[in-house]
Amino acid sequence: xxxxxxxxxxxxxxxxxxxxxxxxxxxxxxxxxxxxxxxxxxxxxxxxxxxxxxxxxxxxxxxxxxxxxxxxxxxxxxxxxxxxxxxxxxxxxxxxxxxxxxxxxxxxxxxxxxxxxxxxxxxxxxxxxxxxxxxxxxxxxxxxxxxxxxxxxxxxxxxxxxxxxxxxxxxxxxxxxxxxxxxxxxxxxxxxxxxxxxxxxxxxxxxxxxxxxxxxxxxxxxxxxxxxxxxxxxxxxxxxxxxxxxxxxxxxxxxxxxxxxxxxxxxxxxxxxxxxxxxxxxxxxxxxxxxxxxxxxxxxxxxxxxxxxxxxxxxxxxxxxxxxxxxxxxxxxxxxxxxxxxxxxxxxxxxxxxxxxxxxxxxxxxxxxxxxxxxxxxxxxxxxxxxxxxxxxxxxxxxxxxxxxxxxxxxxxxxxxxxxxxxxxxxxxxxxxxxxxxxxxxxxxxxxxxxxxxxxxxxxxxxxxxxxxxxxxxxxxxxxxxxxxxxxxxxxxxxxxxxxxxxxxxxxxxxxxxxxxxxxxxxxxxxxxxxxxxxxxxxxxxxxxxxxxxxxxxxxxxxxxxxxxxxxxxxxxxxxxxxxxxxxxxx
Numbered sequence: 001x002x003x004x005x006x007x008x009x010x011x012x013x014x015x016x017x018x019x020x021x022x023x024x025x026x027x028x029x030x031x032x033x034x035x036x037x038x039x040x041x042x043x044x045x046x047x048x049x050x051x052x053x054x055x056x057x058x059x060x061x062x063x064x065x066x067x068x069x070x071x072x073x074x075x076x077x078x079x080x081x082x083x084x085x086x087x088x089x090x091x092x093x094x095x096x097x098x099x100x101x102x103x104x105x106x107x108x109x110x111x112x113x114x115x116x117x118x119x120x121x122x123x124x125x126x127x128x129x130x131x132x133x134x135x136x137x138x139x140x141x142x143x144x145x146x147x148x149x150x151x152x153x154x155x156x157x158x159x160x161x162x163x164x165x166x167x168x169x170x171x172x173x174x175x176x177x178x179x180x181x182x183x184x185x186x187x188x189x190x191x192x193x194x195x196x197x198x199x200x201x202x203x204x205x206x207x208x209x210x211x212x213x214x215x216x217x218x219x220x221x222x223x224x225x226x227x228x229x230x231x232x233x234x235x236x237x238x239x240x241x242x243x244x245x246x247x248x249x250x251x252x253x254x255x256x257x258x259x260x261x262x263x264x265x266x267x268x269x270x271x272x273x274x275x276x277x278x279x280x281x282x283x284x285x286x287x288x289x290x291x292x293x294x295x296x297x298x299x300x301x302x303x304x305x306x307x308x309x310x311x312x313x314x315x316x317x318x319x320x321x322x323x324x325x326x327x328x329x330x331x332x333x334x335x336x337x338x339x340x341x342x343x344x345x346x347x348x349x350x351x352x353x354x355x356x357x358x359x360x361x362x363x364x365x366x367x368x369x370x371x372x373x374x375x376x377x378x379x380x381x382x383x384x385x386x387x388x389x390x391x392x393x394x395x396x397x398x399x400x401x402x403x404x405x406x407x408x409x410x411x412x413x414x415x416x417x418x419x420x421x422x423x424x425x426x427x428x429x430x431x432x433x434x435x436x437x438x439x440x441x442x443x444x445x446x447x448x449x450x451x452x453x454x455x456x457x458x459x460x461x462x463x464x465x466x467x468x469x470x471x472x473x474x475x476x477x478x479x480x481x482x483x484x485x486x487x488x489x490x491x492x493x494x495x496x497x498x499x500x501x502x503x504x505x506x507x508x509x510x511x512x513x514x515x516x517x518x519x520x521x522x523x524x525x526x527x528x529x530x531x532x533x534x535x536x537x538x539x540x541x542x543x544x545x546x547x548x549x550x551x552x553x554x555x556x557x558x559x560x561x562x563x564x565x566x567x568x569x570x571x572x573x574x575x576x577x578x579x580x581x582x583x584x585x586x587x
Contacts, residue, residue, distance in 0.1 A: 013112035017046045019067050035084040050081050052088055067105045073097050090116045142237040150174055162239050164209030177206040193222045193233050215240045270341055272350040275300045275314055287357055288330050313338055317351040333359045457485040458493040466518055469504045480519035489584045495557045496529050502550045503531040503577045511535030525583050532576040538569030
């Protein structure tokens with residue numbers, strides 16, 4: 001075989017580059033690598049066409065130095081080349097200097113092997129090994145490797161943390177984390193790996209360095225060499241101790257929850273996003289006289305008599321907001337609390353609701369409301385009767401008893417003028433006592449029912465009452481009233497007067513005040529009465545205390561007319577009583 005035939009048949013790139021840097025010869029393999037025909041490459045400048053720009057000038061200079069005998073021919077080097085399509089390939093080169101008869105260098109015969117793919121594979125393999133090592137190092141699961149003699153050759157940080165042994169303590173020996181009662185299990189699994197090359201995944205146990213048992217999920221796989229022979233085993237262990245505890249607790253909790261759901265006098269039910277009932281449970285089903293199958297698959301909105309209340313609440317739950325509503329079902333009143341039902345990702349997949357039968361409670365509340373209304377009406381009637389009785393007694397005391405005392409005083413005065421000596425003196429004493437009695441009768445009649453309230457109106461009565469309070473207690477009192485008499489119905493005027501009377505009585509008895517302010521004004525169709533003192537503030541009183549009863553009485557009077565009464569106070573800063581009443585009773 002001629003040299004040229006050998007070069008042409010070689011399974012590597014063979015190229016001759018002359019002293020002028022041009023390609024004098026290239027074999028078939030080289031043409032395939034460079035993606036060209038021989039005639040396309042012959043005569044081209046090797047460095048300008050086939051060398052990447054990054055190495056072009058450096059390789060050209062080195063070639064020239066070889067031609068001039070300034071540099072030796074390198075034994076082997078890896079240099080990239082460019083194909084006709086511009087793709088860069090890495091080639092491992094070996095070369096020989098070609099010389100003429102005079103020993104002068106005329107060019108270089110170079111052989112090259114394309115190592116692009118092998119270098120890439122080696123790099124990827126190295127990166128893969130590095131990534132695997134980093135993964136094993138950072139893995140949250142315990143990883144252990146044993147050889148054929150069952151000696152540990154790898155023990156990652158997670159294994160150290162899970163079992164308490166450091167790698168330095170265990171490498172080179174058998175695993176100390178295998179409890180004696182689990183050794184036979186380990187041996188059987190290991191034999192299976194070597195005999196059948198089959199790994200296992202199973203629940204097992206290992207022992208921590210401090211002695212406590214660790215529940216693990218164990219997965220094993222065989223390690224093989226380049227010839228496929230099993231050389232060891234990899235064990236991956238996940239700590240299931242807390243999971244098992246949680247599962248045990250969940251099972252117990254689930255059983256308890258099932259017992260609770262089955263026994264509570266309510267109905268627990270769920271729907272999908274279309275509000276179709278998907279589950280029903282609870283002792284409330286029996287009370288309603290229905291069973292689970294009769295409800296499953298039905299539309300929740302079709303079951304309630306008052307759909308207008310149910311629909312907004314159910315749609316609110318689907319939108320993410322809890323809601324409550326009352327509905328009528330099978331002639332029973334149900335109170336339902338509904339919330340969004342979410343999956344493991346937090347997405348709303350339906351609703352979950354708890355319905356409680358409140359029929360008896362609703363009936364009791366209705367009866368209570370009716371009873372309260374009756375008591376309220378009775379209270380108003382009692383106040384009215386009380387006021388009418390006071391008016392009658394006041395009139396009789398003032399008219400009949402007052403007239404009789406006046407007549408008696410006139411008779412005694414006449415007798416005094418006719419008598420003499422000690423009898424006259426006795427008459428004088430009797431006249432004095434009769435005068436005091438007459439004053440007391442007038443005061444009593446005024447307290448029972450001020451005549452000014454009927455004859456002069458509310459404003460004048462309040463002015464008189466405030467003057468009497470100031471005179472009897474000595475507490476300076478500032479009064480603000482409208483310039484003109486207030487147009488108000490008699491019963492509302494009486495209520496306002498009684499509230500003022502009670503407020504002033506409380507101040508006199510409990511407040512220790514040094515100054516009092518009373519104001520009355522009209523705002524629209526409402527009368528505002530305010531009594532403020534600078535005393536000790538609202539005291540802590542019990543339900544039976546006089547002050548507490550007084551406040552209750554004032555509030556009842558105000559509310560009986562559709563008004564309000566507010567008591568505000570702070571310790572050491574006094575108390576303000578504000579009553580708001582309609583100018584005319586609200587029917």
